[in-house]
Amino acid sequence: MAESQFPLPTIRWGIIGAGAISAAFVKDITLPREHAQARHIVSAIGTSSLEKAKSFVQDNIPSVPTPHIYSSYEGVLQDVTVDVVYIGTPHAFHKKNCLDAIAAGKHVLCEKAFAITAREAEEVFAAATAKNVYVMEAMWTRFHPLVQDLRKVLFTDKLIGDIRRTFCDFGQDHKLASLGPESRLKNLDLGAGSLLNIGIYSLTWGLLTLDERIGMEASHTEILANQSLVDGVDVATAILLRYPATGRQGILTSTSEFKNDDAFCRIEGTEGYVLLSGPYTSSPRNFSVWRNRSASNSSFDGLQQSEPVFQKGYDDVGFGLYREADAVALDLAAGRRENKIMPHAETLRIMRMLDEIRRQGGASFPQDGESSS
Ligand SMILES: NC(=O)c1ccc[n+]([C@@H]2O[C@H](COP(=O)([O-])OP(=O)(O)OC[C@H]3O[C@@H](n4cnc5c(N)ncnc54)[C@H](OP(=O)(O)O)[C@@H]3O)[C@@H](O)[C@H]2O)c1
Structure with missing residues (x-):
């Protein structure tokens, strides 16, 4: 070492x-x-x-x-x-x-x-x-080096032109029917539901790829959401995120009924697209950048072909949770009381979005409407 x-x-x-x-x-x-x-x-x-x-x-x-x-x-x-x-x-x-x-x-x-x-x-x-x-x-996931590399490709190098849409899904087959009421995946009193458990990652990828800024500097977003509930627990959530200033959209989904494919996210721009893949939507391992062929080079059948211009894979030690732990250690050593990659304002922004998604989708918790203790 x-x-x-x-x-x-x-x-x-x-x-x-x-x-x-x-x-x-x-x-x-x-x-x-x-x-x-x-x-x-x-x-x-x-x-x-x-x-x-x-x-x-x-x-x-x-x-x-x-x-x-x-x-x-x-x-x-x-x-x-x-x-x-x-x-x-x-x-x-x-x-x-x-x-x-x-x-x-x-x-x-x-x-x-x-x-x-x-x-x-x-x-x-x-x-x-x-x-x-x-x-x-x-x-x-935010501390994974892929995130920094990806955001450079999207926002600094602008390899896919103007970003227009991000599709991201996180699905896990939790076989909810076979779980007992004590399971945190099934029990509303424990905070069950696909949105808080895994949809939060799809939303995170949307926010990280559609806007360069986070936290208090982030652009205004609008949300339309839909949820499918079983015994009050959301087993599927679909979020449409829109940035009114740019017209960018996120189509961000989660389900507890189906394991999603390794290729969990596609980001589309005016000049190409990016694919993200990994064993879980929370655990990226690879991204590739595909640029549209120039018009003069397009194939005779009129379909716009693409070619990969950049590809990067990432090996990991263990699960990869040490990165957030290192970040905490470095912050504390420097006397900081919050982190720049995951500041309080970003957590609050996401929590407010989760509240709004559930308000529209119908998944409610006993804590909704509670005043501060
Ligand atoms: N970062 C990630 O990739 C990731 C992955 C999975 C989960 N998570 C998050 O981690 C948290 C825990 O998830 P998990 O999958 O580790 O859950 P888990 O395996 O069910 O463990 C939760 C632990 O919480 C404790 N607990 C206290 N009161 C409980 C109660 N009434 N019912 C059940 N457990 C109770 C139990 O520990 P004791 O009995 O030891 O007190 C239990 O072992 C959640 O916030 C989840 O979203 C994150």
Whole structure:
């Protein structure tokens, strides 16, 4: 492994919830890897039982110093060896888990969707600002190097001319009928639904490819949305995003009933198009840029042919969640309290869009209409 000339910033993590994504997260951040920008230590784990905590450690981080284990989340929050709390619980608990961590003076990295409603997210950010602690939504895909390369192709090099439309789909076959009511994918009280679970990624790709700016600088958008509900849970969401200033459109979809193809996104411009592919819409691995042939070179049948002018693939270590963890470490080492790639304003913008999509589509949660606590 390449040794850095300077000591790497070190973060001691406390993990809240020992579910699937927490397992992937601790595995990823403790993997040996080249060019790591930070050192990560899993210092504590809080879960619903000590047995669960022990097997979580054994299964996912057997070879590093054993973290402190707690049969409650509070234990992690009171642990002085924890710098940042990673929240890997169902959506409906994010607000409470974040507020508890902030009240204990801990920095926070919280899984997506950041909350159930925009109002909840506003409350969390206000508390973090008042306490001067760091909070970021764990929207790991934004930290993938492909995103930066793609946005250069689209907005700086303008290889496909003026961008006109983005199609993006995220589908997973969750076999909802076979799941019990305790599943976070099926239970509205836990924040179930394709939109908050995976549609958020399709929306993210739309926002990242149709507008160069994010957060407070982002252009105004209009939304038309449709959802199919089963027992109140959205199993399919379709979003039409429109930028009135440019006429650009996003056709952004999610479903819990069907696994989408590897080629999950197409971005169209006046001079060509870009294809994105990967095993999941959240996990891009390749993009290719196709430019229209010039009119003089077009084929005799009148169909406009295209040729790839650029293609790039990306290998990954583990799942790829270490990038967001490195970003947190670098921000904290520099004294920042929010991240430039996933600032509070961008999380809030997305949460407001999710609220509007659900208002139009019909998926509602008990938290809708709740006032701040
Ligand atoms: N970044 C990504 O690629 C990615 C992928 C999958 C999921 N996620 C996000 O990560 C979060 C968790 O998803 P997951 O798939 O890891 O969920 P999961 O496997 O169901 O785990 C959720 C954990 O939350 C805790 N929990 C606390 N109260 C609970 C309750 N009433 N019911 C169920 N669990 C409860 C449980 O931990 P203890 O029993 O240990 O306390 C459970 O293990 C969600 O926000 C999801 O959107 C992100």
